[in-house]
Amino acid sequence: MPRTVTVGLDGSPESLAAADWAAREAKLRRLPLKLVNVWEPAPTPIAQAPLLGPETRQQWSDHIPREAAGELRAAHPGVDVLVEQVTGRPAEVLTDAAKDAEPLVLGSRGLSGMGGFVVGSVGLAVVAHAERPVVLVRAEGDTSGTDSGVPAPRPVVLGLDTTAPDDTLIGFAFEAAVLRGASLRVVHGWNEPPYIAYGMPPDLELNAQIGAGEAAAVSEVLRPWRQKFPTVDVVEDSLSGKAANHLVEASAEASLVVVGRRIRRSALGVHIGPVTHAVLHHATAPVAVVPHD
Known part of the structure; x- marks a missing residue:
């Protein structure tokens, strides 16, 4: 299969920051950007919206990658943005997606008041099992510096x-x-x-x-x-x-x-x-x- 810069997208600020970083990386590598959205049939979002049925939840999940893809195409013209939606367990799906990724990009939440990541169980599981490079990107802070237009790129x-x-x-x-x-x-x-x-x-x-x-x-x-x-x-x-x-x-x-x-x-x-x-x-x-x- 053709290589892509792939990012796990769930609509969180962390995943959106990762998607923006991944778009810059795709531009540098001259590769397509693939947004992978995993929908779990299990009632994961019920704690946030207990009255939503499974069809409504899936429609909500479908909306996330479509909206993100539109924003990324506008922000990064010239980058071919693909969308893939998969049903399954996020860690397993993303580990499998890493096989064709160059690299796979995931978001991590910055610690409040100090530098660092909160790497969740999904992120750690993917990093531990993937046999291709995985990049963790924070929602907070400056994640630029990957674009060739930056005059003095950081090392x-x-x-x-x-x-x-x-x-x-x-x-x-x-x-x-x-x-x-x-x-x-x-x-x-x-x-x-x-x-x-x-x-x-x-x-x-x-x-x-x-x-x-x-x-x-x-x-x-x-x-x-x-x-x-x-x-x-x-x-x-x-x-x-x-x-x-x-x-x-x-x-x-x-x-x-x-x-x-x-x-x-x-x-x-x-x-x-x-x-x-x-x-x-x-x-x-x-x-x-x-x-x-």
């Missing part, structure tokens, strides 16, 4: 694990930077030896040696990618401390944060990973989760 931020670098993850981040005409900031976190646990003062010379080695490892991983994408301005940040904290901090100046999720096909089930989980809930920029082997 794309990539979280890099030098012990297990993955081509799919790194390639996605470089391509995102190229699409935006943006720089790529690569963030790597490493831990100092546990001096405090043993009551010892920090060994500054040893820390410097470890830091130099970690920075060299980052450069070595990125060397072939710099050659493959010579037009991308790459900034390497190898920092002591928790990678999640550094990525959340970097998200304040980013157009997109790119993190990975290892695909695990085992009886133990799926696993998002602690760094990705923390970034999903606390980053202030859109977050792309790229699954990889």
Whole structure:
């Protein structure tokens, strides 16, 4: 099937913000935008409108994507907007929709009074099961910076694990930077030896040696990618401390944060990973989760 930038749309402010971001992404990628609206036969909206029958609820659900599609076509001329309505469980339908998405985009609610996401059960389930990239977009804040007309695009931020670098993850981040005409900031976190646990003062010379080695490892991983994408301005940040904290901090100046999720096909089930989980809930920029082997 042809690739599309796909967004899950339920009419909420979060999903509408995601749809606007997805339209900008579709324009950059020169792909159609598909709005996927999931209608559950189960009486999910009854708590809000207990007197509505199933036919009335479905008519209300049908109205959402039609209205959104019209607004998106007007706001983003030239983007081919498609609408698909599916009956089923949202997490299952959207995970299936991700197979043909490049990427799948979902909305997340910002935390009141502070930066971050409230990632609902549907969003987490899709991120954990999808085998294509999924982008989480907040309703609050500036989610622009993906349009090629922006004079000074904010950097794309990539979280890099030098012990297990993955081509799919790194390639996605470089391509995102190229699409935006943006720089790529690569963030790597490493831990100092546990001096405090043993009551010892920090060994500054040893820390410097470890830091130099970690920075060299980052450069070595990125060397072939710099050659493959010579037009991308790459900034390497190898920092002591928790990678999640550094990525959340970097998200304040980013157009997109790119993190990975290892695909695990085992009886133990799926696993998002602690760094990705923390970034999903606390980053202030859109977050792309790229699954990889």
